Amino acid sequence: MHIFEKLPSRLEIVHQFVPAVIEKLEKSGLSKEELFDVKLCLDEALVNAIKHGNKFSQEYHVEVEVEITGDRLIIQVRDRGQGYDYSKIPNPTEKSNLEKNHGRGVFLIKTLMDKVEHSDCGRTIKMVKFIKNGGKK
Amino acid sequence: MKIREERIGGAVVCFLEGEININNSPELRKAFDGIIAKNEKKLAVNFSGVTYIDSSGLATLIEMFQRLKKIGGALRFCGMEQKIKNVFEITKLHKLFEIFDTQENALKDF
Numbered sequence: 001m002h003i004f005e006k007l008p009s010r011l012e013i014v015h016q017f018v019p020a021v022i023e024k025l026e027k028s029g030l031s032k033e034e035l036f037d038v039k040l041c042l043d044e045a046l047v048n049a050i051k052h053g054n055k056f057s058q059e060y061h062v063e064v065e066v067e068i069t070g071d072r073l074i075i076q077v078r079d080r081g082q083g084y085d086y087s088k089i090p091n092p093t094e095k096s097n098l099e100k101n102h103g104r105g106v107f108l109i110k111t112l113m114d115k116v117e118h119s120d121c122g123r124t125i126k127m128v129k130f131i132k133n134g135g136k137k
Numbered sequence: 138m139k140i141r142e143e144r145i146g147g148a149v150v151c152f153l154e155g156e157i158n159i160n161n162s163p164e165l166r167k168a169f170d171g172i173i174a175k176n177e178k179k180l181a182v183n184f185s186g187v188t189y190i191d192s193s194g195l196a197t198l199i200e201m202f203q204r205l206k207k208i209g210g211a212l213r214f215c216g217m218e219q220k221i222k223n224v225f226e227i228t229k230l231h232k233l234f235e236i237f238d239t240q241e242n243a244l245k246d247f
Contacts, residue, residue: 011159
């Protein structure tokens with residue numbers, strides 16, 4: 001399975017695109033709980049790319065690539081923004097950050113996916129989920 | 138997302154149904170605004186119909202928690218499916234919010 005899309009920087013697109021991807025992943029071997037996690041992470045990555053990366057600019061698209069290779073689901077989301085220092089994102093679970101109403105998206109992605117890599121100065125996020133039954137279903 | 142409010146005893150119970158995401162969080166915020174505008178201070182949110190929540194949904198709930206706290210009110214949650222509860226647990230927000238298994242327990246001594 002391989003999906004590549006260039007999405008406009010509009011939030012309403014996220015909730016049309018993501019369910020369609022999840023539907024295609026239903027026979028991938030991922031459990032319902034894992035699909036919930038993947039949906040949440042893809043949502044968060046796309047919202048970050050549109051809102052914080054491209055800053056809703058209609059000149060820029062968000063590129064999304066979803067593929068299954070062997071026993072892993074690989075999702076890459078790229079924006080065209082200024083980039084950011086992903087190492088400086090505060091931990092939202094610390095007591096002093098608990099009541100802050102932002103900063104949980106990347107944390108959820110890092111917690112729920114098996115492997116997360118940032119590149120291109122933070123403009124690209126690569127998320128990997130291992131398919132435990134080898135993708136057979 | 139569907140939102141329904143009902144007064145039960147001394148509290149308002151807000152029943153949510155469907156997904157809570159960045160596109161419909163403003164709708165939820167508007168419903169909470171309406172409850173606060175009516176000078177209600179005790180709000181229980183019943184999540185039994187909620188199938189999904191993202192970080193913007195969590196942020197909306199944090200805002201409501203802070204607003205109620207400021208006016209001496211309180212916010213309680215109940216009826217969460219495990220996958221929804223997991224999102225609160227991962228983000229440690231189960232330490233901030235009062236989360237009950239059932240609506241009956243959430244309304245007890247409220």
